[in-house]
Amino acid sequence: MSTTDNEPLITLRGVTKYYRRKSEKVEVLDGIDLAVPRGDFLALMAPSGKGKSTLLNLIGGIDRPNAGAIVIGGRTINTLRDRALADWRSRTIGFVFQLYHLMPALSAKQNVELPLLLMKLTAREREKRAMAALAVTDMEDRARFKPAELSGGQQQRVALARAIVTDPAILLCDEPTGDLDRKTGDEILRLLQVLNAEHGKTILMVTHDPRAAARARRTLFLTNHALTEEPEA
Numbered sequence: 001m002s003t004t005d006n007e008p009l010i011t012l013r014g015v016t017k018y019y020r021r022k023s024e025k026v027e028v029l030d031g032i033d034l035a036v037p038r039g040d041f042l043a044l045m046a047p048s049g050k051g052k053s054t055l056l057n058l059i060g061g062i063d064r065p066n067a068g069a070i071v072i073g074g075r076t077i078n079t080l081r082d083r084a085l086a087d088w089r090s091r092t093i094g095f096v097f098q099l100y101h102l103m104p105a106l107s108a109k110q111n112v113e114l115p116l117l118l119m120k121l122t123a124r125e126r127e128k129r130a131m132a133a134l135a136v137t138d139m140e141d142r143a144r145f146k147p148a149e150l151s152g153g154q155q156q157r158v159a160l161a162r163a164i165v166t167d168p169a170i171l172l173c174d175e176p177t178g179d180l181d182r183k184t185g186d187e188i189l190r191l192l193q194v195l196n197a198e199h200g201k202t203i204l205m206v207t208h209d210p211r212a213a214a215r216a217r218r219t220l221f222l223t224n225h226a227l228t229e230e231p232e233a
Helices: 052-059 082-092 108-118 123-136 152-164 182-197
Strands: 010-021 024-036 041-045 067-072 093-097 170-174 202-207 218-223 226-228
Touching: 010 052, 024 052, 024 226, 041 052, 041 182, 052 067, 052 170, 052 202, 082 093, 093 152, 108 123, 108 152, 123 152, 152 182, 170 182, 182 202
Parallel strands: 041 202, 041 218, 093 170, 170 202
Antiparallel strands: 010 024, 010 067, 218 226
């Protein structure tokens, strides 16, 4: 990445996203501006259906805006061609979802290795990286277990290990504790704080839970298709 120390790692300028339903235009985001410095842990709050996940998908290069610019690490990603965008995404972004999206037939280690299959690594190198990521998330001793043999919290730890195995600069977390009980959710949030504070990951987390948002360094609210520092009245 080519950002300087003073330049935000993530910058959105006038980002707009809408969808078409026959003749109807459904506006999701309208002229979003956002600056996220390297090393930030930002919570994005709003009720369901207000565009939080859409915003993460735009920043992660899964979707493209109808207007505006998304600049990450000095690159305007929304102008990249599909192949270049996929390559950038695999090296730069780690995704964490509410529902863990683990492959049920694979072990924890094999699930974590999946992103590495896109890289030119030997089987031994893939295993070494996967085990290191599992160690960071305290799941090294469950490496051979399949998802059905793990609790929900353990599955989310495996999903976190998979997200960090390529050493991405940015973690995008979409309701990462939404399917977990409070105690287990708190454990995942503490782990995210460790990844931010000790491993230097820049984290954007969407949530509707104020207690989850309180674990972040700062919180923004998605209100009326725009970002604000105050919740909707």
